[in-house]
Amino acid sequence: xRKRTPDHRLLLGPGPSNVHPRVLNAMTRPLxxxxxxxxxxxxxxxxxxxxxxxxxxxxxxxxxxxxxxxxMEAYLGNLLEPGDAVVIGVAGIFGERMCExxxxxxxxxxxxxxxPGTILxxxxxxxxxQQVRPRVVAFVHAETSTGVCQPVAGIAAAAREVGALVVxxxxxxxxxxxxxxxxxxxxxxxxxxxxxxxxxxxxxPISFSDRALARARSRSTRAHSWYLDINLLxxxxxxxxVYHHTAPISAIFALSEGLVLIADEGMxxxxxxxxxxxxxxxxxxxxxxxxxxxxxxxRLPMLTAVVLPERLRGPEEAKLRLRxxxxxxxxxxxxxxxxxxxxxxxxxMGENARITNVxxxxxxxxxxxx
Amino acid sequence: xRKRTPDHRLLLGPGPSNVHPRVLNAMTRPLxxxxxxxxxxxxxxxxxxxxxxxxxxxxxxxxxxxxxxxxMEAYLGNLLEPGDAVVIGVAGIFGERMCExxxxxxxxxxxxxxxPGTILxxxxxxxxxQQVRPRVVAFVHAETSTGVCQPVAGIAAAAREVGALVVxxxxxxxxxxxxxxxxxxxxxxxxxxxxxxxxxxxxxPISFSDRALARARSRSTRAHSWYLDINLLxxxxxxxxVYHHTAPISAIFALSEGLVLIADEGMxxxxxxxxxxxxxxxxxxxxxxxxxxxxxxxRLPMLTAVVLPERLRGPEEAKLRLRxxxxxxxxxxxxxxxxxxxxxxxxxMGENARITNVxxxxxxxxxxxx
Numbered sequence: 206x207r208k209r210t211p212d213h214r215l216l217l218g219p220g221p222s223n224v225h226p227r228v229l230n231a232m233t234r235p236l237x238x239x240x241x242x243x244x245x246x247x248x249x250x251x252x253x254x255x256x257x258x259x260x261x262x263x264x265x266x267x268x269x270x271x272x273x274x275x276x277m278e279a280y281l282g283n284l285l286e287p288g289d290a291v292v293i294g295v296a297g298i299f300g301e302r303m304c305e306x307x308x309x310x311x312x313x314x315x316x317x318x319x320x321p322g323t324i325l326x327x328x329x330x331x332x333x334x335q336q337v338r339p340r341v342v343a344f345v346h347a348e349t350s351t352g353v354c355q356p357v358a359g360i361a362a363a364a365r366e367v368g369a370l371v372v373x374x375x376x377x378x379x380x381x382x383x384x385x386x387x388x389x390x391x392x393x394x395x396x397x398x399x400x401x402x403x404x405x406x407x408x409x410p411i412s413f414s415d416r417a418l419a420r421a422r423s424r425s426t427r428a429h430s431w432y433l434d435i436n437l438l439x440x441x442x443x444x445x446x447v448y449h450h451t452a453p454i455s456a457i458f459a460l461s462e463g464l465v466l467i468a469d470e471g472m473x474x475x476x477x478x479x480x481x482x483x484x485x486x487x488x489x490x491x492x493x494x495x496x497x498x499x500x501x502x503x504r505l506p507m508l509t510a511v512v513l514p515e516r517l518r519g520p521e522e523a524k525l526r527l528r529x530x531x532x533x534x535x536x537x538x539x540x541x542x543x544x545x546x547x548x549x550x551x552x553x554m555g556e557n558a559r560i561t562n563v564x565x566x567x568x569x570x571x572x573x574x575x
Numbered sequence: 576x577r578k579r580t581p582d583h584r585l586l587l588g589p590g591p592s593n594v595h596p597r598v599l600n601a602m603t604r605p606l607x608x609x610x611x612x613x614x615x616x617x618x619x620x621x622x623x624x625x626x627x628x629x630x631x632x633x634x635x636x637x638x639x640x641x642x643x644x645x646x647m648e649a650y651l652g653n654l655l656e657p658g659d660a661v662v663i664g665v666a667g668i669f670g671e672r673m674c675e676x677x678x679x680x681x682x683x684x685x686x687x688x689x690x691p692g693t694i695l696x697x698x699x700x701x702x703x704x705q706q707v708r709p710r711v712v713a714f715v716h717a718e719t720s721t722g723v724c725q726p727v728a729g730i731a732a733a734a735r736e737v738g739a740l741v742v743x744x745x746x747x748x749x750x751x752x753x754x755x756x757x758x759x760x761x762x763x764x765x766x767x768x769x770x771x772x773x774x775x776x777x778x779x780p781i782s783f784s785d786r787a788l789a790r791a792r793s794r795s796t797r798a799h800s801w802y803l804d805i806n807l808l809x810x811x812x813x814x815x816x817v818y819h820h821t822a823p824i825s826a827i828f829a830l831s832e833g834l835v836l837i838a839d840e841g842m843x844x845x846x847x848x849x850x851x852x853x854x855x856x857x858x859x860x861x862x863x864x865x866x867x868x869x870x871x872x873x874r875l876p877m878l879t880a881v882v883l884p885e886r887l888r889g890p891e892e893a894k895l896r897l898r899x900x901x902x903x904x905x906x907x908x909x910x911x912x913x914x915x916x917x918x919x920x921x922x923x924m925g926e927n928a929r930i931t932n933v934x935x936x937x938x939x940x941x942x943x944x945x
Contacts, residue, residue, distance in 0.1 A: 214607055221606050221824060232602035232825060236591050236775060237584055238906045270777065271641040274820040275802045282799075306801045399821055405606060407640065407777055407823030429652075429799035431676045432645045448911075450644040451769055453777030454591060455602060456826065536608045541818075 218538035276395030276409030287311030294344030352510035403555030588908035646765030646779030657681030664714030722880035773925030
């Protein structure tokens with residue numbers, strides 16, 4: 206093990222992921238004002254490109270001025286009023302967080318749970334939705350705490366059958382897996398910039414359908430948050446461009462460049478690259494006794510949860526992660542909640558979804574576990 | 576008037592201000608993970624430097640992961656519960672915003688108002704505080720909508736006399752005027768990075784006293800916002816450094832460098848530079864018939880509100896601002912609310928508080944108004 210931590214980091218945890226130098230350089234652009242017509246043209250273009258990534262016509266698609274967790278608050282806080290019923294699919298920590306956020310809003314939360322590492326059961330979700338007839342159904346597309354990819358269409362259809370709004374956490378999926386808001390019938394979705402978009406953390410791309418906006422407009426109480434109130438955000442991010450808060454200019458410059466890189470590559474090639482990298486990772490890790498937590502058909506390509514062999518569990522795994530970081534500049538993620546000390550979460554997100562990065566990790570593991 | 580807008584902007588509005596190239600370059604630093612020991616050392620240093628700027632020993636001093644308006648929500652949302660009484664000093668739009676934010680929390684708001692361009696009356700604030708005996712007293716140090724600098728000590732003393740927590744909006748003052756949280760007896764304060772700190776917008780430096788933290792810990796209801804809950808933020812920004820949300824790494828790199836520049840210059844020299852620039856601006860604008868809105872003893876140095884002569888009021892002023900932007904790349908701010916079309920707000924903030932910038936604006940005005 207080398208004595209000093211290398212300055213470079215290969216970020217193979219659950220995010221942030223590494224950022225392309227072109228995106229970093231975009232932030233050296235001198236600031237414009239947030240109401241400057243030239244800046245607003247850039248923002249308009251960012252909003253348009255985000256619509257493309259989300260596969261939606263939703264006008265109200267925008268980069269929220271805070272991280273992904275604030276995106277979660279934005280849609281639950283805008284669509285739910287105190288006493289409203291919400292059904293939340295919980296397949297890991299981020300589903301749990303949704304319950305916590307919704308309950309702070311004052312909503313009446315019914316959680317449908319899945320064992321860590323498995324998907325939500327469509328039939329159980331549908332039965333609960335039928336019984337509760339909630340105003341909102343919320344769940345996670347790519348559960349970052351377990352590496353599970355949740356099929357969306359079945360739950361969304363069940364929700365719409367009872368007239369519920371459907372909200373989807375796309376934090377880790379957007380930019381690495383196809384996201385089809387309009388085809389799937391999703392009313393509100395949020396993501397984050399530091400995962401498969403390979404931009405710095407700090408913004409949460411969100412999208413509200415007209416149905417969702419109508420709901421927000423017809424609330425009988427104001428949303429608790431002024432900062433996240435979509436009715437006010439619509440003034441700036443919609444056509445009028447009136448002042449609400451000061452948009453984070455440099456972060457939007459970065460996102461703009463990151464979206465150009467994605468458009469240049471094309472989502473098809475990008476999805477394939479994520480899938481290939483994940484396959485190589487799983488194959489390589491098998492030789493160290495690290496096996497996937499999730500059944501093959503439900504694995505995320507951009508985040509692989511692997512169960513550690515007995516000898517590496519508990520305090521050992523944290524020490525090994527620290528050796529990888531300090532000796533090789535490689536970051537991988539530990540488990541959260543009941544999976545802490547039991548699994549690793551290895552991200553190959555956005556720019557990082559490359560065979561060479563898989564090899565770098567395997568090489569470091571070979572040296573450390575030899 | 577030139578045909579094309581220059582690419583460079585001289586940002587002399589109410590913020591953002593221009594950012595030093597060293598701060599822009601800091602954002603090209605490749606990302607670290609938000610739990611990386613080397614990143615946490617940088618964050619620790621940023622928190623320590625912010626304590627110095629706020630002149631406080633408050634351990635819980637940190638860069639909140641959203642803009643200044645979220646800072647406002649953070650302290651009102653953490654310190655107030657539904658039904659709590661709050662007295663808010665309103666001397667402009669940002670005081671009004673406080674009332675709106677507090678009322679969404681469910682607080683019982685009593686506003687004490689001042690005419691636009693004047694300060695709050697200490698005696699009226701004290702009398703109202705005595706009568707209401709609120710849990711929280713909140714007001715704005717540097718009211719960005721009018722250019723008024725509010726004396727702090729008198730109101731803070733009146734609030735503490737009834738045991739109220741005192742919260743102060745330092746969005747525009749921090750880094751350009753002395754801010755003395757501990758000496759003034761302030762329990763919670765927030766600022767923003769894009770004003771006198773001359774960093775990109777996106778972060779809100781905040782500081783909570785131990786009294787304020789004790790209040791947040793002893794609430795009988797959870798704060799509505801999970802994202803802004805100081806009890807949860809304390810887990811990451813306090814000693815434990817446990818995951819809450821992903822900190823905006825690049826923005827913190829930028830803030831770190833911006834704080835180094837401020838430390839290198841020293842606050843005394845910086846305050847003097849702001850005062851000198853404002854004096855030169857006011858002297859220069861007089862020749863065009865633009866006169867200060869605010870009495871000399873209550874003027875902010877970093878933001879000067881000037882009343883437009885009759886011939887420039889209404890639609891004319893917006894046209895002139897556009898000519899300054901498109902012809903010279905110079906941004907100045909218009910009035911808000913009842914002052915729209917009547918005043919300009921000219922910022923000389925942080926890096927921009929320099930005589931040469933005053934001259935650039937005066938030169939452009941000479942050409943346009945000749």
